[in-house]
Amino acid sequence: MKMKLRIKLPFLFLLMFVLLVVAAGLFLRIFILGNEFVNVDRLREKYAAENRQIADNVSRRYPDMQKIATYLKQVSQERHIGIKLFNDDLSHTLLVFPNPNGSRSSFGNWIPVRAAKHRLLFQLEVNRVGKLYLTLLSPAFIKGLYFLLFIFCMVFFTLTLHFHIKITKPLQLLSTRLKNVKIGNSSVSLYSKRKDEIGELYQYFNQMEQRLYQAHQEQINMIAAMAHDLKTPLTSINGFVELLALQKNLSEKEKQEYYDLIAKKSRHMVELINSFSAFTRDELELETHPRERVEVKKLFERIAAEYETELSSLNFRLHWNHSFKGNQYLCINEHMIRRVFGNLFSNAVRYGEKPDLQVYLSGFIQGNSVYFQVEDNGQGVPDQDLASLFMKFFTVDKSRQTKKGGTGLGLSSCKSIVEHHGGQIEAFHSEYGGLAIRFSIPLAR
Numbered sequence: 120m121k122m123k124l125r126i127k128l129p130f131l132f133l134l135m136f137v138l139l140v141v142a143a144g145l146f147l148r149i150f151i152l153g154n155e156f157v158n159v160d161r162l163r164e165k166y167a168a169e170n171r172q173i174a175d176n177v178s179r180r181y182p183d184m185q186k187i188a189t190y191l192k193q194v195s196q197e198r199h200i201g202i203k204l205f206n207d208d209l210s211h212t213l214l215v216f217p218n219p220n221g222s223r224s225s226f227g228n229w230i231p232v233r234a235a236k237h238r239l240l241f242q243l244e245v246n247r248v249g250k251l252y253l254t255l256l257s258p259a260f261i262k263g264l265y266f267l268l269f270i271f272c273m274v275f276f277t278l279t280l281h282f283h284i285k286i287t288k289p290l291q292l293l294s295t296r297l298k299n300v301k302i303g304n305s306s307v308s309l310y311s312k313r314k315d316e317i318g319e320l321y322q323y324f325n326q327m328e329q330r331l332y333q334a335h336q337e338q339i340n341m342i343a344a345m346a347h348d349l350k351t352p353l354t355s356i357n358g359f360v361e362l363l364a365l366q367k368n369l370s371e372k373e374k375q376e377y378y379d380l381i382a383k384k385s386r387h388m389v390e391l392i393n394s395f396s397a398f399t400r401d402e403l404e405l406e407t408h409p410r411e412r413v414e415v416k417k418l419f420e421r422i423a424a425e426y427e428t429e430l431s432s433l434n435f436r437l438h439w440n441h442s443f444k445g446n447q448y449l450c451i452n453e454h455m456i457r458r459v460f461g462n463l464f465s466n467a468v469r470y471g472e473k474p475d476l477q478v479y480l481s482g483f484i485q486g487n488s489v490y491f492q493v494e495d496n497g498q499g500v501p502d503q504d505l506a507s508l509f510m511k512f513f514t515v516d517k518s519r520q521t522k523k524g525g526t527g528l529g530l531s532s533c534k535s536i537v538e539h540h541g542g543q544i545e546a547f548h549s550e551y552g553g554l555a556i557r558f559s560i561p562l563a564r
């Protein structure tokens with residue numbers, strides 16, 4: 120049955136309430152009919168004795184009907200009972216004194232009134248109001264029962280209200296917000312002082328909205344940066360093409376120069392597009408590529424050996440050292456981690472701008488994480504740019520960049536890979552004079 124929580128909860132509480140009242144009623148009845156059974160018998164005997172006494176007194180006043188009537192009227196009023204007097208064969212009603220408490224008598228007794236020698240004079244009917252077992256309950260007890268019922272009602276309403284305010288309403292609010300979530304709009308955060316699951320839910324919802332907003336902003340920024348990077352060479356190409364089309368008297372040499380420039384700018388555009396697609400491919404690969412257990416020492420030494428050869432072929436030197444032992448492992452996607460090293464080494468070579476460039480690779484363990492550090496003795500990065508290095512499309516010097524050809528996506532991609540592995544990455548000034556990049560990856564258990 121599909122039922123909204125705001126209806127289901129009160130309904131469940133109502134059901135609980137009814138069941139509780141029925142159970143209490145049943146218990147009370149069983150309790151009284153069972154445990155008080157002895158008392159009922161005792162009461163019955165007491166009433167029987169009373170009835171016999173009334174019959175004896177009637178017999179004593181016989182045959183004075185006036186005296187009998189006065190006596191029975193007095194007894195009826197004093198004891199709050201209904202009395203009827205019939206003749207011996209019940210064919211006539213002689214006297215009737217209704218119960219002063221009302222006419223609904225629930226239990227009655229017939230008592231024969233006999234004279235001496237057991238001659239039957241009259242038949243007497245005595246009626247007492249109410250159920251026999253109820254007469255056993257004191258008025259305070261009955262009041263207590265009503266009070267209990269009232270408390271039940273209050274608890275029921277309080278619980279329903281509490282659940283409505285504390286659960287149904289926040290859930291309703293969350294579902295309305297989820298229904299109206301807008302990616303590009305960071306609306307007012309949901310606020311709650313609560314520290315329980317609902318408070319956490321609000322907090323996670325706010326974080327989700329924030330992430331959506333940031334992702335949207337990043338998307339816009341990325342498109343803007345891509346458009347900007349592509350526009351520059353495209354504007355040049357356009358200019359040269361127009362020049363070639365309009366200036367009919369250009370020499371062959373000049374024409375060739377313009378063709379070469381167009382080819383150069385086109386190559387730059389292809390490079391840009393290649394790095395954009397490599398970046399998106401990396402991001403997608405991060406989600407899909409499996410991880411494997413890799414021994415840190417072996418990984419480090421393999422990478423160091425590979426880049427030592429590569430750098431020496433460019434006449435640069437790589438110095439490396441580590442403090443890893445044989446039984447330390449990482450759970451990584453090695454292919455992606457290698458991309459991080461690849462970008463860090465290519466950056467050192469590309470931006471170091473020094474003929475005797477030295478690159479330093481070190482590795483160590485601190486706490487539960489493995490740290491890798493790549494440094495160089497090159498130009499370095501100004502203080503104010505250190506924090507921005509990991510932003511997409513960030514490059515330190517735009518004019519220098521045109522010559523070097525980077526798009527500013529490498530370090531952003533490194534950050535994304537490292538964070539995907541549960542680690543962190545940071546940039547600082549190296550003691551060797553250039554830039555130092557350090558990143559961590561948690562050790563495998």
Ligand SMILES: Nc1ncnc2c1ncn2[C@@H]1O[C@H](COP(=O)(O)OP(=O)(O)OP(=O)(O)O)[C@@H](O)[C@H]1O
Nearest residue numbers: 466467470499514515525526527528529530531554
């Ligand atoms: N070792 C370094 N020394 C000096 N500057 C550096 C160094 N590494 C990075 N940078 C600066 O940081 C910027 C960002 O580097 P990043 O690797 O993100 O992009 P890129 O190298 O320009 O492009 P891509 O890596 O996408 O080809 C570079 O443009 C450069 O200005």
Ligand SMILES: [Mg+2]
Nearest residue numbers: 462466529530
């Ligand atoms: Mg780079």
